[in-house]
Amino acid sequence: MRNVERLCLAHFWVAFAAFLVAAVLGTWQMWVRSPLGAQIGTPGQYFMSVTAHGVSMAYVLTTFFIMGFGYFVAVTSLNRALPGKLWAWVGFWMAIVGVVMVLIPILMGDASVLFTFYPPLTATPSFYIGLVLVVGGSWVWCVLMIVAMREWKRENPRRPVPLAMFGTVANAVMWLWTTVGVAVELVFQVIPASLGLVQTIDAGLARTLFSWTLHAIVYFWLLPAYIAFYTMVPRAAGGRLYSDTMGRVTFILFLVYSLPVGMHHLLMDPQHGNGWKFIQVLLTAFVSVPTLLTIFTITASFEVAGRLRGGRGVFGWIAALPWERPMVLATGLAFVMLGFGGFGGLINMGYGMNAMVHNTSWVTAHFHLIFGGSVVIMYFAIAYEIWPRLTGRDYASPTALRLQLWLWFVGMMVMTLPWHWLGLQGQWRRVANFNYADPIIAGWGPWVIVSLVGGLVLLASALLFVRNLAILHRSPVPAPQQPLYALAVHPPQRVPAALNGFGLWNVLVLVLMLLAYGYPIAQFILEPSPSAMVHRMY
Amino acid sequence: MHERRILGTELLWAFGVGVLIAATLSMIVFTALTGDINPPSNVERLDPKTLHLSGEFAEQNLGTTVGADGSVTVRAIATQFMFVPHCIAVPRGRPVTLRFATPDVIHGLLITGTNVNTMVVPGFVAQVHTEFYRTGDLLMPCHEYCGLGHSEMWSTVQVLPDDQFKPGQDGRVSCAQR
Amino acid sequence: MVPDQPPAADAPSEVADQVDERALAEAMRVVPLGAGVLAGLAVALLVIGYLLIYLLVFLPRGTVG
Numbered sequence: 001m002r003n004v005e006r007l008c009l010a011h012f013w014v015a016f017a018a019f020l021v022a023a024v025l026g027t028w029q030m031w032v033r034s035p036l037g038a039q040i041g042t043p044g045q046y047f048m049s050v051t052a053h054g055v056s057m058a059y060v061l062t063t064f065f066i067m068g069f070g071y072f073v074a075v076t077s078l079n080r081a082l083p084g085k086l087w088a089w090v091g092f093w094m095a096i097v098g099v100v101m102v103l104i105p106i107l108m109g110d111a112s113v114l115f116t117f118y119p120p121l122t123a124t125p126s127f128y129i130g131l132v133l134v135v136g137g138s139w140v141w142c143v144l145m146i147v148a149m150r151e152w153k154r155e156n157p158r159r160p161v162p163l164a165m166f167g168t169v170a171n172a173v174m175w176l177w178t179t180v181g182v183a184v185e186l187v188f189q190v191i192p193a194s195l196g197l198v199q200t201i202d203a204g205l206a207r208t209l210f211s212w213t214l215h216a217i218v219y220f221w222l223l224p225a226y227i228a229f230y231t232m233v234p235r236a237a238g239g240r241l242y243s244d245t246m247g248r249v250t251f252i253l254f255l256v257y258s259l260p261v262g263m264h265h266l267l268m269d270p271q272h273g274n275g276w277k278f279i280q281v282l283l284t285a286f287v288s289v290p291t292l293l294t295i296f297t298i299t300a301s302f303e304v305a306g307r308l309r310g311g312r313g314v315f316g317w318i319a320a321l322p323w324e325r326p327m328v329l330a331t332g333l334a335f336v337m338l339g340f341g342g343f344g345g346l347i348n349m350g351y352g353m354n355a356m357v358h359n360t361s362w363v364t365a366h367f368h369l370i371f372g373g374s375v376v377i378m379y380f381a382i383a384y385e386i387w388p389r390l391t392g393r394d395y396a397s398p399t400a401l402r403l404q405l406w407l408w409f410v411g412m413m414v415m416t417l418p419w420h421w422l423g424l425q426g427q428w429r430r431v432a433n434f435n436y437a438d439p440i441i442a443g444w445g446p447w448v449i450v451s452l453v454g455g456l457v458l459l460a461s462a463l464l465f466v467r468n469l470a471i472l473h474r475s476p477v478p479a480p481q482q483p484l485y486a487l488a489v490h491p492p493q494r495v496p497a498a499l500n501g502f503g504l505w506n507v508l509v510l511v512l513m514l515l516a517y518g519y520p521i522a523q524f525i526l527e528p529s530p531s532a533m534v535h536r537m538y
Numbered sequence: 539m540h541e542r543r544i545l546g547t548e549l550l551w552a553f554g555v556g557v558l559i560a561a562t563l564s565m566i567v568f569t570a571l572t573g574d575i576n577p578p579s580n581v582e583r584l585d586p587k588t589l590h591l592s593g594e595f596a597e598q599n600l601g602t603t604v605g606a607d608g609s610v611t612v613r614a615i616a617t618q619f620m621f622v623p624h625c626i627a628v629p630r631g632r633p634v635t636l637r638f639a640t641p642d643v644i645h646g647l648l649i650t651g652t653n654v655n656t657m658v659v660p661g662f663v664a665q666v667h668t669e670f671y672r673t674g675d676l677l678m679p680c681h682e683y684c685g686l687g688h689s690e691m692w693s694t695v696q697v698l699p700d701d702q703f704k705p706g707q708d709g710r711v712s713c714a715q716r
Numbered sequence: 717m718v719p720d721q722p723p724a725a726d727a728p729s730e731v732a733d734q735v736d737e738r739a740l741a742e743a744m745r746v747v748p749l750g751a752g753v754l755a756g757l758a759v760a761l762l763v764i765g766y767l768l769i770y771l772l773v774f775l776p777r778g779t780v781g
Contacts, residue, residue, distance in 0.1 A: 043686045043687065043688075043689060044686055046689075047683070047686060047688075112686065114683055118643075118644050118682070118683075119644075120642070120643045120644070120660065121643050121644075121683075121684070121685060200587075202661065203643075203644055203659050203660050203661055204659050204661050204662060207644070207659065235733060238734065238735075239735065240733075240735060240740065242544060242747070242748065242751075243544050243545070243548055245544075245545060245548075246548050266657075267577040268577060268578060268646065268655050268656050268657045269657045269659060270578065270579075270580065270581065270582070270656065270657065270658070270659055270662040270663065270664040270665070271581060271659055271661070271662050272579065272581065273579045273580075273581050274570075274576050274577070274579040277577055277579060278567075278570070281563075281566070282563065285559045285562070285563055286559075288559065289552070289555060289556075289559070292551075292555045292759065293548070293551070293552060293555070295755050295758065295759075296548070296551045296748070296751060296752070296755045297548065299748070299750075299751035299754055299755045300547075300747055300748035300751035300752075302751070303743075303746075303747045303748055303749075303750045303751045304740070304743055304744070304747050306750075307742075307743035307746060307747060307750075308735060308736075308739055308740065308743055313750075314749065314750050314753055315750060315753075315754070316750075317750050318750075318754075339758055339761075339762065342762065343762055343765055343766070346562075346762070346766055347766070347769060350562075350566060350766075350770070351566045351570065351575070351576070351577060352566070352569065352570065352575035352576050352577055352653075352774075352780055352781070353575075353769075353770060353774050354577055354655075355577060355578070355653040355654070355655040355780045356653055356655070356773065356774045356777065358646075358648070358655045358657075358681075359646050359648065359655070359681035359682055360648065360681065424773065425650065426648060426649075426650030426651065426677060426679075428648060428679045428680075428681035429681055429682075429683075430681075430682070430683040430688060431688070431689045432688075432689040433689055434689075438677070440650060440676075440677050441677075483731040483733070485731075486733075487732075487733055487735075489540055489544060489740065489744065490540045490541040490544060527583075529583050529661040529662060530583055530584065530585035530586060530587070530660075530661045531660075531661060532586050532587075532642065532643065532660035532661060533586070533587060533642065535642060535643050535685070537685070540744060543744075547748055547752075551752070551755075554756075554759075555759075558759065558763060562763075562766070565770075573775075573779065574779040574780070574781045575775075575779065575780060575781065576780065576781040577780070577781075578780065578781065579781075651777065652777050652778050653774070653777045653778050653779070653780035654778075654780070655780070666780065666781070667779065667780070667781045668778045668779055668780055668781075669778050669779055670778065671776070671777075671778055
């Protein structure tokens with residue numbers, strides 16, 4: 001494995017440790033805000049927990065997992081040593097320092113601003129500088145992914161970049177674009193305010209810059225799951241990828257359309273007008289396309305596998321699939337959650353319809369289901385798939401893996417489906433405790449408890465996940481040598497340059513970003529909005 | 539051989555997807571242009587540091603006012619950690635304009651059972667137009683995290699029938715005492 | 717630095733799989749009929765659900781703008 005085992009495992013263990021802590025915190029939060037925990041916990045503790053939970057799940061689990069997975073893909077799909085491995089370790093440690101600088105203020109109660117940290121609420125400087133370091137470490141990863149692909153292309157002229165690496169570099173390029181928004185917000189607005197260099201801050205501009213990052217970041221999280229769908233799942237199912245070309249098209253569509261759509265998080269905001277909101281809703285409709293293409297392509301790939309195993313008729317191939325394999329099971333469960341989560345997302349982006357759900361539990365339900373559900377279950381599956389390759393050992397039995405995946409699915413559905421309903425009733429977000437004596441709120445209590453039960457199932461699943469990986473390190477069963485990546489039904493001999501690199505697409509990203517965000521950001525400079533007083537939370 | 543057919547099928551599926559998206563977007567555009575279904579988007583700047591001192595959002599102007607032309611306007615302030623006024627009266631079945639401002643941090647609000655939903659961002663006036671279809675008492679919580687007291691920040695909206703929605707001499711309407 | 721030999725687990729994408737090309741050709745005569753139906757049904761449900769919420773929940777709650 002060309003000596004990246006330790007690099008990958010280091011990233012993964014940091015990611016999963018953060019995940020486990022965040023799972024415990026999330027469960028505590030659910031208990032405290034339910035009727036069962038009405039007397040437990042202060043608001044100070046609650047919002048400290050929400051901040052830690054959000055930062056761990058949204059910034060630490062994701063970034064470290066994606067970096068580790070990227071290093072693995074770069075080495076295994078290109079069959080090549082990782083260029084600049086020393087730099088990879090520099091990036092890792094930079095991000096670790098960042099995580100520590102973020103966590104300490106949170107634990108001291110000086111950074112209860114949540115993972116979205118909307119100013120004028122302002123945390124202590126260490127919190128933000130730590131985030132900048134985490135992002136900086138991830139930029140090192142981005143550069144190394146791009147360099148790895150470039151060097152491979154030089155050594156393999158006119159050959160198609162292996163799809164897994166193509167997707168990984170698409171993600172890296174997209175991440176570089178994505179982080180610009182929050183980096184500008186932090187460096188030019190929030191950190192100066194938190195250092196006391198300025199006393200006021202433009203809240204509308206900060207929210208707009210953050211929205212640039214806030215949507216695209218979820219695709220940064222999502223793309224590794226799609227890389228697994230296209231390049232690992234078909235082989236795990238015993239079949240072929242229906243179309244390699246559609247894989248490339250999908251990754252390109254995500255690169256192009258993930259970014260100029262952030263304003264759909266600001267549909268209820270007063271600092272932008274209808275016209276700009278509508279343009280970004282239009283572009284958001286385009287970003288639904290790669291997902292809709294993917295569900296068809298991967299289902300078709302499953303159909304290939306199922307028919308090769310003897311499935312007959314319109315649906316017979318479904319039962320014929322090897323559902324006992326964790327990667328196959330996880331994909332099926334992920335697709336079910338993607339259906340529900342995607343449905344919620346379509347409502348969220350529905351222009352005026354956003355008014356029905358904004359900042360209610362519907363939104364919380366949506367992102368827990370689509371990210372915590374579909375995406376994270378694929379992170380589990382990816383980890384299960386590559387852990388034997390990293391450790392050289394295999395599982396004694398896949399039963400515990402399947403159990404863990406089922407628990408995650410059931411827990412996530414039980415937790416999030418009631419939240420959709422509660423959101424429509426008007427239950428709002430980020431609340432430490434509800435007044436269950438109020439007649440409107442009283443009716444919500446039972447559903448909140450149902451949700452809590454789902455959360456407890458998730459906690460059990462989270463513990464089992466970490467246990468499954470931990471014991472593998474000591475397993476006596478040697479890992480079998482078997483290929484990882486899927487072949488396509490029609491393996492490409494040549495692909496057009498546009499499907500083998502990102503030069504053209506970067507230009508398109510720039511054009512779309514100028515169109516969608518150009519004026520909405522420029523307006524704050526051309527006609528500055530009155531700024532708000534910085535409000536210290538420390 | 540395979541490849542052409544595969545790409546053809548994918549294009550067919552993509553075409554179907556495209557039709558669906560176009561249809562949905564058309565519905566959104568149609569209701570936006572004809573049915574008054576838009577996200578609240580009145581871009582109006584206001585200095586948060588002075589809004590309590592004078593002008594539209596001074597304390598004496600807050601609450602529900604019926605203008606000479608019969609138009610109903612609600613003005614309220616969102617602040618850490620309450621809405622002023624704490625109770626708002628609105629009429630059933632008449633167009634209402636709600637205007638919000640904040641002197642401090644980002645808040646947000648919704649009114650349960652309705653489509654009233656807006657962020658309240660310091661530096662801007664948030665404005666929502668709507669009509670309330672049913673009488674009753676509704677909750678208007680702050681739905682964006684605004685600090686440790688966020689959970690306690692909410693107010694009440696009374697949707698009053700015509701016979702109870704009576705403006706005083708100054709055009710103001712207060713909540714019914716219950 | 718000693719270059720290490722890649723084990724088979726490193727194998728690049730071109731490594732052959734167990735799939736028999738004739739069986740694949742046979743399967744490809746039907747694929748993607750099943751997928752089209754399944755994915756089509758799922759998307760149809762999505763659209764119907766969307767319309768139901770739009771017409772039955774959202775619009776009755778009042779205008780917004």
